[in-house]
Amino acid sequence: xxxxxxxxxxxxxxxxxxxxxxxxxxxxxxxxxxxxxxxxxxxxxxxxxxxxxxxxxxxxxxxxxxxxxxxxxxxxxxxxxxxxxxxxxxxxxxxxxxxxxxxxxxxxxxxxxxxxxxxxxxxxxxxxxxxxxxxxxxxxxxxxxxxxxxxxxxxxxxxxxxxxxxxxxxxxxxxxxxxxxxxxxxxxxxxxxxxxxxxxxxxxxxxxxxxxxxxxxxxxxxxxxxxxxxxxxxxxxxxxxxxxxxxxxxxxxxxxxxxxxxxxxxxxxxxxxxxxxxxxxxxxxxxxxxxxxxxxxxxxxxxxxxxxxxxxxxxxxxxxxxxxxxxxxxxxxxxxxxxxxxxxxxxx
Numbered sequence: 001x002x003x004x005x006x007x008x009x010x011x012x013x014x015x016x017x018x019x020x021x022x023x024x025x026x027x028x029x030x031x032x033x034x035x036x037x038x039x040x041x042x043x044x045x046x047x048x049x050x051x052x053x054x055x056x057x058x059x060x061x062x063x064x065x066x067x068x069x070x071x072x073x074x075x076x077x078x079x080x081x082x083x084x085x086x087x088x089x090x091x092x093x094x095x096x097x098x099x100x101x102x103x104x105x106x107x108x109x110x111x112x113x114x115x116x117x118x119x120x121x122x123x124x125x126x127x128x129x130x131x132x133x134x135x136x137x138x139x140x141x142x143x144x145x146x147x148x149x150x151x152x153x154x155x156x157x158x159x160x161x162x163x164x165x166x167x168x169x170x171x172x173x174x175x176x177x178x179x180x181x182x183x184x185x186x187x188x189x190x191x192x193x194x195x196x197x198x199x200x201x202x203x204x205x206x207x208x209x210x211x212x213x214x215x216x217x218x219x220x221x222x223x224x225x226x227x228x229x230x231x232x233x234x235x236x237x238x239x240x241x242x243x244x245x246x247x248x249x250x251x252x253x254x255x256x257x258x259x260x261x262x263x264x265x266x267x268x269x270x271x272x273x274x275x276x277x278x279x280x281x282x283x284x285x286x287x288x289x290x291x292x293x294x295x296x297x298x299x300x301x302x303x304x305x306x307x308x309x310x311x312x313x314x315x316x317x318x319x320x321x322x323x324x325x326x327x328x329x330x331x332x333x334x335x336x337x338x339x340x341x342x343x344x345x346x347x348x
Contacts, residue, residue: 001020001025001065001066001207002025002026002028002063002064002065002066002069003020003025003026003027003028003064003065003066003067003068003206004027004028004029004030004032004058004066004067004085004089005017005020005029005030005042005067005070006025006029006049006069006070006071006072006081007029007030007031007035007069007070008027008029008030008038008068008070008200009029009031009035009036009037009038010035010036010163011148011156011159011161011163011164011195011197012070012095012154012198012199013068013070013071013160014039014161015159015160015161015195015196015198015199016038016068016070016199016202016203016210017029017039017042017065018199019196019199019200019203020044020203021041021205021297024041025203026043027039027041027042027043028042028044028045028064028175029042029043029045030045030046030049030058030177031046031047031071032046032047032048032174033046035080035163036163043057044103044112045058046312047082049071049077049080049246051078051224052080052084052133053288055081055084056084058089059076059084059085062088063088063089063091064088064089064130064238065089065091065206065231065248066089066090066091066092066093066195066206066249067075067085067088067089067091067092068089068095068096068202068206069081069141072094072095072137072170073120073133073137074122074123074124074133074137074171075118075119075120075122075123075136075137075139075140076109076121076122076140076215076228077305077310078094078137078140078141078144078146079120079140079141080084080144080169081217082140082141082143082145083144083145085145086144086145086146086147086335087146087194090145090147090148090209091147091148091149091150091206091209091211092141092145092147092148092149092150093150093152093202093206094137094141094149094150094151094152094291094328094333095152095154095202096134096135096137096138096151096152096153096154096208097134097153097154098145098153098154098155098215098217099131099278100115100116100134100135100138100153101113101114101115101116101133101135101153101277102114102115102116102117102135103273104273104274104277105270105271105272105273105274106269106270106271106272106273107214107266107273108273108275108276108277109211109273109276109277110149110215110277110278110280110281111153111213111214111215111278114129115135115138116134116135116136116189117132117135118132118133118135118139119136119139119145119215120136120139120140120144120208121140121170122140123211124159132347136232137331138213142148144297145309146147147246148209148210148211148249149211149212150202150205150210150211150212150213151200151213151214151215152201152213152214152215152282153213153214153216153217153277154193154198154216154217155192155193155215155216155217155218155277156190156191156192156193156200156218156263156274156275157192157193157194157195158192158193158194158195158292158295158299159172159194159196159298159299159301159304160196160298160301160302161163161195161197161231162280162299162302162313164197164313164314164315164320165262165313165314165320166258166262166263166297166313166320167192167263167295167299168299168302168313168344169261169262169313169321170228170232170262170263171232171235171236171269171296171299171300172303173203173237173321174229174232174233174236174240175186175191175237175238175240175251176238176240176243177238177239177240178239178240179240179241179243179331180240180243180327181243181245181261181322181327181330181331181334182225182226182229182243182244182245183243183244183245183247183250183255183261183264183266184225184244184245184246184264184266184267185225185244186225186229186242186245186314187224187225187226187273188199188224188225188267188275188289189217189224189275189277190221190222190223190224190225190228190263190275191219191221191222191276192215192218192223192228192292192294193216193217193218193293194218194288194289194290194294194295194345195345197216197218197289197290198216200288201214201282201285201286201287201288201318203217204286205286207234209247210285214281214282214285214287215277215278215279215281215282216279216287217277217278217279218279218289219279219283219289220275220279221275222289222291222292223292226242226293226300227292228263229242230297231292231293231296231297232300235300236295236300243267243331243334243339245322245334247266247267247268249278249334249337250264250266250330251266252307253330255322255330256318256322257271257296258313258315259318259320259321260320260321260322260326261317261322262313262321263313271348284343291306312316315336318337323346
């Protein structure tokens with residue numbers, strides 16, 4: 001296939017481009033050239049989708065079998081891309097998010113669940129909740145592209161080249177060893193999906209000429225918090241001891257959900273559906289998910305390849321991870337609350 005990728009240098013986008021090249025597809029990437037190096041083997045076109053002239057120059061006299069939009073964040077800009085690419089590609093695949101669904105993460109969702117209200121020409125100032133913008137982007141593609149529209153809604157993504165760094169942060173924290181704060185219940189089921197499995201699914205759907213939408217959030221209960229941290233300990237070989245601290249205690253101390261302890265979603269009505277999106281439709285159409293243990297191992301290999309110049313892990317503008325001094329105080333407070341007496345370190 002001839003595929004145009006908007007983005008294509010990070011995480012899911014990079015995994016998609018690598019797999020497309022491996023199977024012999026011709027790939028053109030269009031990005032600003034700032035977020036990361038282009039994958040060797042692509043036709044790299046640098047430009048800014050916010051500049052209409054850049055998009056017009058990209059499409060002039062050219063056609064692709066599909067365009068894959070990895071980087072769409074603002075409905076108005078996505079709509080312009082969709083309109084300009086109409087007639088130049090057979091399928092427009094938009095990579096959205098579970099955040100497009102109004103009931104998530106409070107409740108279980110599937111492809112038929114209601115989406116957030118957001119107009120297809122909206123900008124950030126038009127919405128009170130940023131998550132709604134993904135729903136607006138979806139509507140912009142549906143309204144603006146004259147051809148097949150394919151939308152995928154990932155959930156919590158993990159794997160190599162993770163540009164947010166939730167799993168990589170845990171791997172690095174475990175690698176430092178010692179007692180560490182482990183959030184909530186170690187038996188709580190999770191639902192993680194590898195970026196490479198999403199990429200493979202998208203390529204198969206493009207080859208099949210598919211349209212419509214798919215939730216691609218992995219297999220329910222494919223790991224637990226306890227199993228995930230145990231896998232991190234196993235691959236790093238660290239002498240680390242998770243100290244399981246309940247959600248209420250962490251909330252009392254205003255520990256940042258998702259950020260200070262990445263992937264932590266305390267039980268409660270606002271987050272009870274976070275690990276429950278349904279991937280049933282995607283699984284029935286060929287989504288294949290590798291074991292989480294394999295993802296943890298491969299992610300650790302990638303983490304160790306990052307140089308000292310690599311940027312810190314962050315969710316938006318918020319850096320990930322709990323400050324070591326704050327973690328030590330939290331562990332001491334938990335010991336005092338629970339009446340435990342931690343084992344002294346070997347150097348004591």
